[in-house]
Amino acid sequence: MKTLCIKYARKLEDQGLCEPGKTLVGGLDAGLEWNRPDPQIAILAPLFDLLPINSLVFAPPAEPYATIIDHLAAPIPDAPVDNLRPEDTETRTFLHDIPVCHEFSVTALAAALARRKAAIVPGHGIVSCGTVSPEQGFVFVSSTVFACFVLFFSRYLAQARAGGPDVRFRAAFKAASSMLNAMRRDQPPLAQTIPTARDQALAAMAGAGRAVVGHGLVDSFFGNISCRLGDTILISQTGSSLDELPGCIDACPMDGSSTTGLTASSELTAHEDVYRQSQTRCILHGHPRFSVILSMDCDRPDCAHRGRCHVACPECRTVEGVPIVPGEVGTGPTGLCNTLPPALAGHGAAIVHGHGLFAASDTGFADAFATLLDTENRCREGYFRRLEDLLSGRAPA
Incomplete structure (x- = not known):
């Protein structure tokens, strides 16, 4: 189990989705194993007793995803965000909506994860769970990052059509856009023809x-x-x-x-x-x-x-x-x-x-x-x- 926890933490970090060295993946087999020690395990470990799960992922997003997710999920005066409803197919198929927890606590996370497979805690990251393998948590974190990225840039374009985004959104968009990876144009050495064997x-x-x-x-x-x-x-x-x-x-x-x-x-x-x-x-x-x-x-x-x-x-x-x-x-x-x-x-x-x-x-x-x-x-x-x-x-x- 520990090997799987290490594998999927590394995958999230290798794909540039999460901060290097900060992802936590826990899996329950004969005992509870984590990919590495961390003080935040004290908050996360009790979730295994409160929910019917065997794995958990805590993933602080890397940039530009941290800026994107915190903008979408951060509380706004008089208009708190309780969940996000992206409209891409991945969300429709796997996530439905994404709960937002405004405190990083066992109680808040247990309530959110009892309803959905992933939740956002603004300023902290994404928490997800699985009932079979740590792979499930990896998938739900990745899908959450993907959904938020698509929602953020789609919403900005829609607001540009409707008269223009507000100052807060413009600042977040400028920051996120400046941190996008450069476009890749390199062609990997793949098969030029389909082999007959x-x-x-x-x-x-x-x-x-x-x-x-x-x-x-x-x-x-x-x-x-x-x-x-x-x-x-x-x-x-x-x-x-x-x-x-x-x-x-x-x-x-x-x-x-x-x-x-x-x-x-x-x-x-x-x-x-x-x-x-x-x-x-x-x-x-x-x-x-x-x-x-x-x-x-x-x-x-x-x-x-x-x-x-x-x-x-x-x-x-x-x-x-x-x-x-x-x-x-x-x-x-x-x-x-x-x-x-x-x-x-x-x-x-x-x-x-x-x-x-x-x-x-x-x-x-x-x-x-x-x-x-x-x-x-x-x-x-x-x-x-x-x-x-x-x-x-x-x-x-």
Whole structure:
């Protein structure tokens, strides 16, 4: 258990989400283990007696996330923030909303974590829990950071449309923007073509997964990867870590003659239809932040579909030339399996509203990754151009 606690504390810090050396991860097995000693364990440890959990994560965010989260969650006179309600798909799927605790105490944290899997304590950090493994706490912390980042930059853009953010928001935005990491443009050494041998194709997929996580193009480790070998699709399993794919890839015959699809990514059906409708050889799916943010930006506040944009938007929208489509995870009448395949097959890239970016290639993972990275970089540049136009009174291009 201690090994797992150390592993997931390091992952949060290696991904730049948390302050180095300050993350605490506790896990209950034969006894309660922590990744390191710390005086704050005295506040956190009693939660194991009050809640049906076996793991806990306390994560002080690194910058710019600390500034972003404290701005969103900090109490405002006469308008205290009790919870945050981001509208991205990750929050809708995993978090629903994010409680805000205005005191770092056992009582306040127990009340919040009895209702949700993660909570924010302004000025301190994020506390999350799991019932199976410390991995769950890692996922919920990462998802909280992702959701707050998207909410912060989305809200600022929306307020720029509505007349301009207030002084407090402008100061927080200026500080957070100045601390963003530089855009990455380096291309990792990925497969130029899809190998015909299955073991080599699996190795190519694992390398692509590590690159997607390493370049910060995904929330925690979520997303999915696939490639086509003849009439079989190799695809990452549902819930698998993209940076730890060996042993977590399913071979799914396109004629449905195997049950391997039961453990495959929930987006298997969408991947299958892309392969059927085009010459695509591989697909990468991540959750790059500015692609998600711009997919949610809309200049029609009076739209009849407001609040259901992620499943019902009828507009043919694009961002930086990439189509935006509605659709929920999985199948069903509003599933992205109905909207993504034609868009992706026709353009090589598509953004699912509030969810993430899909990139396809008819050659190999190097090409698909280049599309993923370039699209996110163009969306980040496009975000700040759009914002500048709005604040200067110009109509965004």
